[in-house]
Structure formats: structure tokens, C-alpha cells
Amino acid sequence: MLKFISDTKIKRLVKNYIENETPFQIQRFIGRGAYGLAYLLVHKETKKQYVLKRMRTKYRGRSQTKSKFKQEIEMLKQLNLPNVPKVFLEGELENVPFYIMDLIDGNTFEQEIFREGKTFSLEECFVILEKLLNVIIRIHDQKIVHRDLRIPNILIKNDDIYIIDFGLASYIKNNVLIKQFDNPKKLEDHRSDLYYIGHFLLYLIYSNYSPTSRKERSWQEELQLPKEIENYIERLLLIGPAFSSAEEALHSIPIQRAQSK
Numbered sequence: 127m128l129k130f131i132s133d134t135k136i137k138r139l140v141k142n143y144i145e146n147e148t149p150f151q152i153q154r155f156i157g158r159g160a161y162g163l164a165y166l167l168v169h170k171e172t173k174k175q176y177v178l179k180r181m182r183t184k185y186r187g188r189s190q191t192k193s194k195f196k197q198e199i200e201m202l203k204q205l206n207l208p209n210v211p212k213v214f215l216e217g218e219l220e221n222v223p224f225y226i227m228d229l230i231d232g233n234t235f236e237q238e239i240f241r242e243g244k245t246f247s248l249e250e251c252f253v254i255l256e257k258l259l260n261v262i263i264r265i266h267d268q269k270i271v272h273r274d275l276r277i278p279n280i281l282i283k284n285d286d287i288y289i290i291d292f293g294l295a296s297y298i299k300n301n302v303l304i305k306q307f308d309n310p311k312k313l314e315d316h317r318s319d320l321y322y323i324g325h326f327l328l329y330l331i332y333s334n335y336s337p338t339s340r341k342e343r344s345w346q347e348e349l350q351l352p353k354e355i356e357n358y359i360e361r362l363l364l365i366g367p368a369f370s371s372a373e374e375a376l377h378s379i380p381i382q383r384a385q386s387k
């Protein structure tokens with residue numbers, strides 16, 4: 127049994143460690159998720175900003191949550207891709223793991239759509255989709271599936287797409303069988319990410335949609351998309367036959383201009 131330590135004490139320990147033992151300084155708290163807390167840091171000399179993520183104190187005695195948090199760090203280190211934050215430093219204080227990574231100084235799609243009120247034409251949606259799939263292919267190539275590709279975890283900065291928060295990611299398993307009642311989000315293969323990407327695409331498309339009726343209708347009825355686009359989204363959402371890979375999903379994009387960009 128670990129002895130009780132309050133969150134305030136951990137916060138102080140982490141702050142002291144960062145400010146006395148590393149070249150960084152904590153600027154402000156950014157956000158809280160199910161398992162972690164994130165802070166904005168600045169490098170004292172270069173003035174470049176970074177992000178510190180630490181596990182929530184209440185999980186320090188939970189070995190499963192702790193190893194998942196550490197797996198997130200390992201995956202980010204392994205990926206080493208331009209569209210995924212790089213890890214600069216990692217550590218553990220009183221059984222609370224933490225790490226420092228690049229700040230992606232852009233907007234999440236949640237911010238773009240709901241804070242900035244941005245709208246995306248169908249063509250723009252597919253240009254973004256193509257970029258996203260290109261990043262996801264590189265992640266899947268390293269046998270990692272993100273499994274949480276929601277609008278707060280996908281960022282855009284200077285027209286480039288970035289992926290954060292590998293807290294629910296897993297290593298890809300072969301021959302995963304999908305049973306009738308399985309939750310596609312939890313699948314440990316490419317289909318989980320493609321399923322999330324289907325929902326992501328619908329968020330983008332809906333940004334440009336104004337309801338014409340108060341009646342509750344399916345997205346197919348509301349959006350009235352060209353048949354090949356509807357079929358494509360249904361395949362991502364596993365309503366139609368699943369794509370065999372993110373690569374197949376990329377090559378099957380039903381809008382010609384997006385593919386040739």
C-alpha cells in the first residue's frame with residue numbers, strides 16, 4: 127500500500143522538480159483529462175513553449191493505469207513523427223509519472239468548429255481527411271492504433287494535421303474478430319481509428335450544415351451527400367464493408383481533387 131499523498135503535495139513536488147532540476151518553468155495549467163493533467167511550460171533560455179503531462183495523483187497506486195500512462199510515453203518516443211509531439215524528458219515523482227513534450231501551437235478541431243465557428247466545404251473536408259489518413263498510416267505502420275481520434279485530439283497548425291493524446295492507444299493485434307456487440311472504438315486494429323475518422327469527417331461536414339427540419343433524422347437523410355461519399359463514410363463507420371487498412375481508405379477517397387493534392 128502506498129502512503130497517502132495529496133494532489134497539492136504532488137503538484138508542489140512536480141513544480142519544484144521542473145523549476146529546479148530542468149531548464150523549464152511552469153506557465154499555466156492547460157487542461158485535465160480522465161487520467162492526466164497538462165501544463166504549459168517555457169524553456170528558460172530559448173523561451174520555446176512545451177507541454178508537461180502528468181498522471182492524476184489518484185491513480186498512483188493503480189498499476190494498470192500507471193503502465194498505460196507509461197506506455198503512452200513509450201509510444202510517443204517510438205513514433206518520432208513530425209505530426210506527433212516529441213518527448214523531451216520523462217520522469218516519476220512519488221509514483222506519479224510525467225513527461226515533457228512539444229507544444230503543438232495550433233487549434234484542435236473542437237476549437238476550430240465550436241470556438242472559432244469554422245466551416246468546411248466538402249472539398250476541404252476531404253483535403254483534411256487525406257492529410258489525417260497520411261499521418262494515421264505512418265502510425266499504423268509502427269503497429270500502433272490511437273483509438274481516441276476525436277476532435278479534441280486532432281490539431282491543425284499551418285494546414286498540417288497533428289495527433290495528440292495516446293492515452294488509449296494500443297499495439298495492433300492481428301486477426302481481431304469483430305463480434306456483433308463489440309464496440310468498434312475498442313478494436314485493437316486499424317478499424318478503431320477508421321471508425322473514429324468516420325465520425326471526425328461527419329463533424330467537419332456538419333460544420334457547414336444548417337438543419338432544415340426539426341425532425342430527428344439520420345446523417346444520411348440530413349446531409350444528402352453524393353452516393354459515393356455516403357458509401358465511403360458508411361465503410362469508415364463499419365456500416366458498410368470495412369476498409370482493410372488506412373491506406374485503402376486513403377486510396378478510396380471519393381473526391382478526385384483531394385487525392386491529387
Ligand SMILES: Nc1ncnc2c1ncn2[C@@H]1O[C@H](COP(=O)(O)OP(=O)(O)OP(=O)(O)O)[C@@H](O)[C@H]1O
Pocket residue numbers: 156157158159160161162163164177179211227228229230231234278290291292293294
Ligand atoms: N502537445 C500538446 N500541444 C498542445 N496542446 C496539448 C498537447 N498535449 C496536450 N494538450 C492539451 O492539453 C489538454 C490535456 O491534454 P491531453 O488530451 O493529452 O490529456 P488528457 O485529456 O488529460 O488525456 P487523458 O484523457 O489521457 O487523461 C488538452 O486541452 C489538450 O488539447
